[in-house]
Amino acid sequence: MHRLTARLVRQTAAAAAGRQRAGTPAAVLAPRSLQHTRRFHATAGRRRPLAPQLIQAIASPFRLPFAEPAPQPVPVFVAPAPAVPLTQRIGLLWQAYLRSLEQRPLLTKAATSFVCVFIGDSLAQLIGGVPYSLVCVLRLAAYSSTVGAATGHYWHRWLEANVHPAQPTSSKAVTAKTLLDQLVLSPAMLLLYLTALKMMEGRPDMIVPYVQDKYLTTLVTGWALWTPYNLASFKFIPQDLRILAGNLAGIAWGTWMSVTCINAAAPSAISGACPATAAAVAAAVAGGAAGAM
Known part of the structure; x- marks a missing residue:
């Protein structure tokens, strides 16, 4: 140098x-x-590294503007929703049923009758110790949800509107409604049911012997059970809930009739046509008396 x-x-x-x-x-x-010469001597004594300066000069056009990282959300612990108690679930279902009953009364009663008769007749067949027949169950449920539900719906509306409407729960009103139900509607509904059952089975020739065999005994048995029930129903159960109450009572009634009648009855051309005939006939009386059909 x-x-x-x-x-x-x-x-x-x-x-x-x-x-x-x-x-x-x-x-x-x-x-x-x-x-x-002076400038050369001044710079010659300084040994400055050129690489960082060159790198900075080359990279400066490609530098991106500095941006602060977006703040990360703070994790928040959310406790799981507590399980809804069973009683509250039942209450919600009951409220939904009442709303449906208010908005679509006839359709709701028809669906109620179908479900209850399906359950009741299935239990009657299973407890009765006979082979399960889905055709019989669907046949009875279809009849109940159409003829029975519609008849019970309009029948109870007529009773409430014409039999002591000013005092619907008085003793006179309850007694009169029960007598009309048991002496007018029940005999007619039972006869209609026995006839329709054989028609749906495709055996119209068996209508007369079937009615002669089942009508009177079933009607008297139904009077003995459903007369006290109707006295309580007309007194305490609201009009729109009577079909539901009658269907629930009909499940127990049909099961009992299945145990007492089907097991005791010998197979014959009349009683063997449908496995749960005795229970179904008993439910038909319940339909005429309590609006369950």
């Missing part, structure tokens, strides 16, 4: 001398040469 400096000094001096001999004033070139 010192040799290079000395050479530059000698070259500068020689150039100045040559120009002086050629007529160029040395004072013009001397300051510039000396300035260049």
Whole structure:
């Protein structure tokens, strides 16, 4: 480095001398040469690394503006919803049933009758110890949800509107409604049911012997059970809930009739046509008396 400096000094001096001999004033070139020499000496003693500067100069056009990272949401612990108690679930279902009964009374009663008769007759067949017949169950449920539910719906509305409407729960009103139900509607509904049952089975020739065999005994048995029930029903159960109450009572009644009648009865052309005939006939009486059908 010192040799290079000395050479530059000698070259500068020689150039100045040559120009002086050629007529160029040395004072013009001397300051510039000396300035260049001083700058070289000043920078020569400093050994600055060039790599970081070059990297910075090259990378500066490609730098992205600095952006602060988005704040991360703080995790919040959410406790699981407590399980709804069974009683509350039943209450919600009951409220939904009442709303449906208010908005679509006939359709709701028909669905109620179908479900209850399906359950009741299935139990009657299973407990009675006979082969299960889905056809018989569907046949009875279809009859109950159409003829029985519609008849019970309009019958109870007529009773409430025409039999002591000012005092619907008085003793006179309850007694009159029960007598009309048991002496007018029940005999007619039982006869209609026995006839329709044989028609749905495709055996119209068996209608007369079947009615003669089942009608009177079933009617008297139904009177003994459903007369006290109707007295309580007309007194305490609201009109729109009587079909539901009658269906629930009909499940127990049909099961009992299945145990007492089906097991005791010998197979015959009349009683063997449908496994749960005795229970179904008993439910028909319940339909006439309590609006369950």
